[in-house]
Every structure is written in C-alpha cells, then in structure tokens.
Amino acid sequence: MPINADYRGPAELPEVIPVFPLPGALLLPRGQMPLNIFEQRYLAMIDDSLRDGHRLIGMIQPDAAHSPDENKPKLFKVGCVGRITQLAESGDGRYILELTGVSRFEVVQELSVKTAYRQCKVDYFPFIDDFTARKGEDDVDRAALLAVLTDFLKANNLKVDWEGIDKAPNEALVNALAMMSPYGPPEKQAMLEAPDLKTRAEILIAVTEMDLAKKRTSGDPPLQ
Incomplete structure (x- = not known):
C-alpha cells in the first residue's frame, strides 16, 4: 500500500474532514480509488487538503432516496476517509488522483461552512478494527x-x-x-x-x- 502516513488509531485522524459525496463510490480501508476531479469546488477541496497537510478526503454516498433537496442531497451516515497518495495535473484544469482508504467513519454532524465543498465532524471509533490490517x-x-x-x-x-x-x-x-x-x-x-x-x-x-x-x-x- 503506497502510503507515507501510519495511522494507528482514531486519535491520529482529524475530527473534521472535507467530504466528497459520490453515488456508487465505495472506498474501503487500504483500498485504492482513482478519481478524476474537475468541479471547481472539489478542486478547491483538494488544494485545501494539500495545504493543510493532512491530505485526507472523506468519501461518502448521497442518500438520494431520502433527499428532498437535489442540490444538497442528504448523506449516508457512514463513509470512509482516504489519503491522497497519488496526484497529477492533467493540463486542462483537472486533478487525477488516487485515494488510499484509511478508516470508515460515522457522520456526527455536517457543519455549516463557507467552503463550496461540504465538511463533517466524524467519529472513527465505531470502526477501530479498520486500523488493524487484515483483521478477520x-x-x-x-x-x-x-x-x-x-x-x-x-x-x-x-x-x-x-x-x-x-x-x-x-x-x-x-x-x-x-x-x-x-x-x-x-x-x-x-x-x-x-x-x-x-x-x-x-x-x-x-x-x-x-x-x-x-x-x-x-x-x-x-x-x-
């Protein structure tokens, strides 16, 4: 697994993370997910993640079946945070990147933020076994x-x-x-x-x- 950071438990991950709602996208611990980022708000999300140094993005699915607002769909309660382990610029304004899954999380609260992308306070402790590779x-x-x-x-x-x-x-x-x-x-x-x-x-x-x-x-x- 190409990852420089060694996350040994929930305390080593931030409580507030940017989230990327994407239907049908499944990221799991130690799995690799390629992403093609082109929307301005998510380009900004990647830039902020790199600037902050944590390089972490929460992948989560929108719960379309229970979302009255199509522009801001309700989120499922569980997602998976991944670290940006590969990043390339396409030359036409896109980022081509790969996320490596770290741990699943439960959404505690979606925050009211000024960023165009969404951010959530999350809890990793219900999935503490995710930090042990090959468990079970x-x-x-x-x-x-x-x-x-x-x-x-x-x-x-x-x-x-x-x-x-x-x-x-x-x-x-x-x-x-x-x-x-x-x-x-x-x-x-x-x-x-x-x-x-x-x-x-x-x-x-x-x-x-x-x-x-x-x-x-x-x-x-x-x-x-």
Whole structure:
C-alpha cells in the first residue's frame, strides 16, 4: 500500500474532514480509488487538503432516496476517509488522483461552512478494527467467494488475472472485489457498513448470486 502516513488509531485522524459525496463510490480501508476531479469546488477541496497537510478526503454516498433537496442531497451516515497518495495535473484544469482508504467513519454532524465543498465532524471509533490490517480475514470463505466470482466472469464474458487473485490476501481480495463490483448505492453501502470482513464477503456473494439468478431468469424463454 503506497502510503507515507501510519495511522494507528482514531486519535491520529482529524475530527473534521472535507467530504466528497459520490453515488456508487465505495472506498474501503487500504483500498485504492482513482478519481478524476474537475468541479471547481472539489478542486478547491483538494488544494485545501494539500495545504493543510493532512491530505485526507472523506468519501461518502448521497442518500438520494431520502433527499428532498437535489442540490444538497442528504448523506449516508457512514463513509470512509482516504489519503491522497497519488496526484497529477492533467493540463486542462483537472486533478487525477488516487485515494488510499484509511478508516470508515460515522457522520456526527455536517457543519455549516463557507467552503463550496461540504465538511463533517466524524467519529472513527465505531470502526477501530479498520486500523488493524487484515483483521478477520481467516474467517472469510475464500472458496465461496472465488466460486461466485468465476460464475460472474463467465456470465459476463470477462477475464481476470487469476495469478494475481491467487496471490492476494483475503482482505485485499474482498475489498477490491467489493469496490469494483457493478452494484448500486444500497448494495455498496451495505458492504461498506458490514461489521467485519467475513460479513462483507458474504454480502458480496449474496448480491452477486441474486444478480446472476436475475439474469438467468430474464434470459429464459417465456413459459407456454
């Protein structure tokens, strides 16, 4: 994991962080998320994060289903803070960056701020296990995960680097597959809020199995 900072617990992270609401975006601890930043308010957010020195951005999904104001949608209660570990300028006003996940957080309060981007007071303590790499990965049913991955790849005519998957530890494998999964905000949020790695893997397996079953059913000829 390409990261210079060693965060050993919640006390080493700021209580107030800028947040980037993005539907369908799932960042998990020690996972890498590429971002293409072009809106002025988020360019300012990146500049401020670099200027302040913490290089931290909170990724969180907007809760569109419960948002009366489309211009400022309500946020889900749980997100994940990431550190900017790669940054490049595109030459046309954009930032191309990569976030490395540090820890999930609960939103305590969204603050009234003068910045164009939103900021929240957050609490990391409910997810203190996020600071321990690979915690609980021995409980993951790797065989079941790989079986459903194989079915998904076949159903969608996709290929994957099996050598890389075989070498990946369970935490990296589960989190990478969850982050790359093509599912909607509710499914992504469920995987984000899973209490442990085993549960996250089980949710990913269940959602994928339901998706595959739905595709098989819709592809069947109509009954006579």
